[in-house]
Amino acid sequence: MKTQTKIAFSLVLFNSFILLSFSVGIYFFLNEYSYIDFYKRLETRASIGAKYNLKIDMANAETFRKIRDQHLEKLEAEKEYILKVSAKTDFEQLSETHHIPVSLLKNIMKEGRGRHQEGNVFYSGIKLQHENATYIVIVSANNRFVSHHLQFLRNILLWGILFTVVVTVYLSVYFSKHFFDPIKEMIDKVKQISTENIHLRLKEPENNNEISELASTFNDLLNRIETAFETQKNFISNASHELATPLTAIIGEADVALIKERKPEEYQKVLQNVLQQAERLNEITRSLLFLAQTGYKGKNVAFEIVRLDEVVWEVKALIDRLNPDNKIMLDLSLLPEDHKKLKVSGNKQLLHLALANLLNNACKYSHNKPVSVHIGSSQEQVMLFIKDQGIGIPESDLPFIYDPFFRASNTHLFEGFGIGLPLARNIIKLHNGTLVLTSKAGSGTSVQISFPLARLVK
Structure with missing residues (x-):
């Protein structure tokens, strides 16, 4: 019914x-x-x-x-x-x-x-x-x-009941029909929406009632779904390209090597090229696995009490070994006197990975110009500020910086896969933190990260 x-x-x-x-x-x-x-x-x-x-x-x-x-x-x-x-x-x-x-x-x-x-x-x-x-x-x-x-009263009451029932039936059918007309229109409109025309939206009535609220909520859902579709399409396109490039190189090198007999030195050169592309393919695959794992709620991730300043020092030490030319400068002037205000609940390895990605990007896209790192805290949060003097991000690219494999239009001279920033954002969200990035082409990039303080047992 x-x-x-x-x-x-x-x-x-x-x-x-x-x-x-x-x-x-x-x-x-x-x-x-x-x-x-x-x-x-x-x-x-x-x-x-x-x-x-x-x-x-x-x-x-x-x-x-x-x-x-x-x-x-x-x-x-x-x-x-x-x-x-x-x-x-x-x-x-x-x-x-x-x-x-x-x-x-x-x-x-x-x-x-x-x-x-x-x-x-x-x-x-x-x-x-x-x-x-x-x-x-x-x-x-x-x-x-x-x-x-x-008896006369009984007859009046019976006829009155009969008349009222008839009128009630008519009015009930009439009003219920007209009440559901907007919903029927919404159903008909929704039936027309598919993946080919997901840009269509429901008409939102001007009066602020439940129907307009339902239409507005559904339009918001369509906006999120459309964004997810676009992200998925971009991800598939970019991932296919990133995965196809090393695979094509490996297959090409192998085909060329097998065309005719070659000297051992040539085979070694081919194997070195194959190994280089295989390592690149392995790095892409590992990054995708990390990205997928951090995109969920992280139920299997072990959390502990971690001092954020210690993680920053460890990341800087790692980058110093891998990139001795970096100019990362730690500003300790905002450090609180109470070391408990630097402790967060999290996974040290994941936090290490997120900060390493952000600091590596800051050094890479600024040609190793000075990168300043400030650590501070409030009564409820631990905050980290990273500021570089790099190439920045064009304003038109900012809405897409968290899409996997997306790279800004001015980064074609730099190596990378476009996974580091989405991965860092996922890890920070996994720790109930926030990441706010502001940037302007040619003026560098600023990143503000905040984590809730750990609840310590007294």
């Missing part, structure tokens, strides 16, 4: 239940009240009838008669009984004579008043003492309110 039909059905069912309960309640309480009211009216007539028939109040007897005749409505099949009784009265015979229920007579004698109903005929009576005699005064009548008015 469609949601639209469910909503319409639920509204009709719920509204009908409420209306039916309300109508039944009205009928029930009015029906109960009608019995009580009718008995009171009969009892009033019995009291008035006794006063003027038995001359209980001689001065006002005639007045009571006129009040009854002029102001009290004549009830349907109304009858009045004034019976003189005593302890020797045979109530069975009295009942048969006047066609009055014997149980009513006995109850009036016992309680002083009584009520009784047989079908649609109602009885109400009282017992009176007058001039040393006992009298029972009974008035009976048909309850026209029950037989006529309540």
